[in-house]
Amino acid sequence: MQEAFLHYLWQFKKFQLLDLKTTQGQHITVINSGQHNRLSGPDFFAAQLKIDNQLWAGNVEIHIKSSDWYVHHHEKDSAYQNVILHVVWEHDADVFRKDNTALATLELKHYIDKKLLDNYYHLFSKKQTWINCENEFGDTPEFLLQNWLERLYVERLERKSVVIIDLLEQSKNNWEAVLFIMLAKNFGLNINGDAFFSMAQSLDFSVVRKHQSKPNELEALFLGQSGLLNTKSSEPYELHLIELYHYLKHKYQLNNSHVPRPEFFKLRPPNFPTIRLSQLAILYTKNDTLFSRILEIKKLEHFYELFQIGCSEFWKTHFTFETTSKTSHKVLTKNFINLLIINTVVPLKFTYNKKQGIDEISELLELMTKIPAENNTITKKFYRLKTLPNSANTSQALLQLKTQYCNPNKCLQCAVGSRLIIK
Template sequence: MFFTEDFIHYIWKFRLFDRDNLQTTAGESIEVFSAGLPNSDSGPDFHNARLRIGDTTWAGNVELHINSSDWHKHKHTHDGAYKNVILHVVYRDDEPIVLPDGRQLATLELKDRISPDLYNRYHGLVFGNQQFVPCEGTIRHVDDITLRNWLTRVLVERLEKRSAAVMAALEKNKGDWEETFYQFLAAQFGFKTNALPFELLAKSLPQITLSKHKNNPLQVEALIFGQAGFLEGEWKDEYPQKLQEEYAFLRKKYNLAPVEKHLWKFMRMRPQNFPTIRLAQFAALIVKSNHLFSKMIDIKDVTHLRKLFTDLEVNPYWETHYRFDAESRASSKSLGESSIDILLLNTFVLILFSYGKHNQQEYYVNRSLKLLEKLPAEENNIVTNFGLLGIKVNTAFDSQALLELKNNYCSYKKCLQCGVGNKILRMA
């Protein structure tokens, strides 16, 4: 047999071994009342196990190894963290372990107690040569309840990990949710390629500064384009000249330092996605909607959320331009439906979830998950390949969960920690 120590952990945790006439290698009977709690930190593998060995009932720690001699290899003998180990669970007992006080450590050998069928299913998952995910040949046989419950769990894991960045930003912003939301929303307006300069722009230009000028769209545009570094140099068109003039005054007033222009990317982008157009749209959103965070947490319907981004009054100059001083054929510069949904997915859902977690209000956590069920699934190779395996992918709830499943479980073959993998391993 070939396996990792994780397999022994899995076998012990779920007691998936033959328990008839269970004995230590010294011949004492064993009865397992509780396998204990898995320990993810240093020290013994399971805490607070309860067992009866011989006539004595024990409560303490359990350590697991492939070979009993690994106890010495891992230098546990003189490590105080292991002095309360009550049972050594191993696949193969190749060496009796004698403790410093002369007592032989009680050892359970599993070599002849693991079902060959269970091992074969495990080996097929973890050591097979599948092309996409370890369970690609069997996942279609997993019942829908098991699959959906596990996808919900990994989706929450994904949001919890991503919310750590929200909490860090909230702390820097001294608990100001409006400013934190504004910064995350700005970063998403960069749509990956220009996320960094957009984030730097928002951090260099507080929302409270923009709010002082929301009744003057030209000044809001001047602050945004100026802080983005796009108003340096000389311009032919009247519009950038006016922006430059306004920004010169506002820059001195607020002692602003613009973002370096070279950070913005134009290469291999459709003109509709140029950072200049995204900045113009962002300025229009700031003018249209003040206190966006407060509005967001009060809006329950996805249709009304989308309306926050539709019909933005982008400056007419951009109808015939993608860059300053470079006229182009007239076209609408409104945000498209797919772009709006990406903003909702990556900003509104995340902030709403984080807000609920931070304030221990499950109502907002549940609303964030419900919002994902109202948004369309993303289109990418991972989602497509899961679809080919028979997995229904209807909404962003499904696609986000599958991204987490693939990237943090399947890619690392963490089948023993996966609800789907567990189900497959236990299939008759």
């Protein structure tokens, strides 16, 4: 038995409401179960109850056992003095407030339908499955699931907006600077995302602005701050970048001591950090006001045009400084651009609209439906369980579902899990 299940039962009144009685035999009428509190303090605020003929307004506290009141030392905490009902699964001790008055207690296990309880135990007893509802997920009604996935995607955007808002505060509301940091992170993908993010944060965006017209200087900045320039090199282009970087480092008093060196291991050559940082430099060389352009663009094909960039001349014949390769322009692929739109463009536009009081979520949802679903271990497994729309908003919603609900066993807060319990 989990306390979260008791919260669920109380919040949604999934128990027998007629002839409820306290452990002392008083009749209980639940008028309002209250507002669920997920922070410190009583579990439900502003509940309204009638106990016998007395109307009460106050808080409700929920525990597995009555004695947990004392285990958590609530009798010493003034925040719990306004508790009007103690809801427990098992009543194993009488509870008294700080002023020694008895606390009305409801032992909930006597009022729960056996089928609901069996469904609960069945859902949470599957320890060897990928998700608790693995065998039932495919039978989820389409209407319920599609509405839930849409909510999950918006929820994921809200989570991403927290990072963006924090960066905005650090940059004094410089949207162009925040875009640069977020783009850098996503140019690094999963393996080098954190390293690129750290590199971008180590540069004041005004420095990037001043050198946007000179791609070699931007490359020197990005590669130098990332620790990818070898001072013992004999390669002429690398020596040129080292000279540029030393000049820029001294001029702007740059510090890269806390920037992790990007990885090459386990990466395909097109994703090597040298190539991705060169492409990032070219993108900024070709676009003075990138954020403004992103705000203006509505159609997917125009985003593809915006991000249709390659690398500098040297990298057309190299993946690393040490070895040459077959000539290739190394332009960003559609799949890579899709990831930039999913992880940078849409979250930024969502956050900008939110800050400006603009309600254009439907436009962003429409854009995401035109981008194919991401192909990763999580999405693959969900698509094996059920036929779902092949769109990026669906795959993003599935990532939110797995990481924020399935992994931490929050089935009671999930539309799919709730349905399985009450069916």
